[in-house]
Amino acid sequence: MAYDENNIFAKILRDEIPCKKVYEDDFALAFHDINPQAPVHVLVIPKGPYVSMADFTAHAPDDLVAGFMRAVGKTAEELGLAEDGYRTLANAGENAHQEVPHLHIHIFGGKPLGPMLVGHALGGEGPGGY
Template sequence: MSVANGSPYDENNIFARILRGEIPAKKVYEDDYAFAFHDINPQAPVHVLVIPKGPYVSMADFTANASDALVSGFFRAVGEVARQLGLEEDGYRILANAGINSHQEVPHLHVHIFAGRPLGPMLSRGM
């Protein structure tokens, strides 16, 4: 079982439930390693989430505990989603939050793909 910050993976988080088909999602892409779908509260004209097929809380958890095939397949899926959506020419941003200070809202590793307009600076400069 994956653990992050001392807490075990929550099998009932929304992304785990989406992977099990208990909650619908507007699918963009799926393979043996990943599932990609449109965010229900988009922060850009294109806002897609890509999640690995497995119980991983964060990037650190994922890269420490997933098989090499899953890690490789997941990152290939992120690239494939960007290609299929035609995001290469104008550009896109990939973001993965981990933990409280990053404002991770769902305790399942997920990568956001943002595109469709100029996105501005990556972080606010205020401290």
Template sequence: MPIDPTLEYDDQNIFAKILRKEIPCRQVFEDEWALAFHDINPQAPEHVLAIPKGAYVSWDDFSTTATDAEIAGFVRAVGYVAREMGLVETGYRLLANIGIDSHQEVPHLHVHIFGGKPLGPMLVR
């Protein structure tokens, strides 16, 4: 079910449980600001999710309430993961689904990092 980005943060969402190590993940990267791990249902040869460690529902929530250090740390983590996955030279796609119209399914801000093949157009026309 798509998520309303104006909702309160639900600390029982799957990503919160992964951050608390209650649910395992195939970790790619972790630092004080972010965690990145392989998607359990990959949509490309390389498909990693990057999440900030703070309790943020959406990009709007994150960009208005996170500290400058959290924002910089998360953005740098996403770039680091793309470089470490070897995606910079051939290209990659970042996707953050926010809210009902985009079909956000987990109420924790997350960025999909896709790569490993030509990804085609962004939206089907």
């Protein structure tokens, strides 16, 4: 998947499309997902043209990698999720159903989320059946 300068997250970073901002610093922008899958569902994106975690860690400068990861943690703190817990998820590529070709980490929280993967989703015999 190639980086598309006109993807929705690139447009959000350029202030061409509004977002409901949660956190921003020199390295990242965090905002509420427009189609939340949990009571709290926020996306954190790096400020740079990176498609996936592999692309980001291979090509971004070290200060951006560190700053972005810190921004994910700071965002969870700002949302009040750190004490009760939360889940992070980054889809990469077609098989993971990545819809936007810009690295983004989902933060889910606000309720018990249950198991991440159930064996049936992986072709197994039930929970843990993989």
